[in-house]
Amino acid sequence: MGEGKSSGEILFYNRGERYFEFTNFAEYPILLDDEEWPTTEHYFQAQKFIGTPYFKYIRTLQTPRDAFSLSRQPQVSQWLRGDWEQVKQNIMYKALLAKFSQHSKLRAMLLGTGEKKIIEHTSNDSYWGDGGNGTGQNHLGRLLMKVRSELWKEPDENHLVHTSALHDADAPNGIHIMNQSYHPV
Numbered sequence: 001m002g003e004g005k006s007s008g009e010i011l012f013y014n015r016g017e018r019y020f021e022f023t024n025f026a027e028y029p030i031l032l033d034d035e036e037w038p039t040t041e042h043y044f045q046a047q048k049f050i051g052t053p054y055f056k057y058i059r060t061l062q063t064p065r066d067a068f069s070l071s072r073q074p075q076v077s078q079w080l081r082g083d084w085e086q087v088k089q090n091i092m093y094k095a096l097l098a099k100f101s102q103h104s105k106l107r108a109m110l111l112g113t114g115e116k117k118i119i120e121h122t123s124n125d126s127y128w129g130d131g132g133n134g135t136g137q138n139h140l141g142r143l144l145m146k147v148r149s150e151l152w153k154e155p156d157e158n159h160l161v162h163t164s165a166l167h168d169a170d171a172p173n174g175i176h177i178m179n180q181s182y183h184p185v
Helices: 040-047 053-059 064-071 084-102 104-111 139-153
Strands: 009-012 030-032 035-037 117-120 161-167 175-182
Touching: 030 040, 030 084, 035 040, 040 053, 040 064, 040 084, 053 064, 084 104, 084 139, 104 139, 117 139
Parallel strands: 009 117
Antiparallel strands: 030 035, 161 175
């Protein structure tokens, strides 16, 4: 995927394609709530079941797909917390902020999108994604844009300079600096 219909859009969804790292299935661990989570998907799915045996169990699952699938099994989904619809976007935002704050490569990739619209492009999801045809709500893309805005405001704990670098065959060393902002630590 990558660029959307216009150059002002970033589309993501499929493993092996550009910007797959923006998905919750990308395998970047996060430290959140004093626990290490294998992926943001593990964290997100577990939050549905706080106070149940499934909460801790989901963190131990091998893959993000396993966490996703388990939460949809009828014997598990019956334990869904009562306030889930009210809290799920805040939980997703918290997980995304942790992911993109804790991994400098991901931070640079997200900031490198500039002000482009970010879209989870899939027919599999019309709540978190665009429904495949643009009629979906794209909440994941919207939250990524919110995280991007927050990251622009805060200095990177590990670096003095934020750069959004894109590879450019004509630039020295193959790197073209698109945006640069200095933040004293």
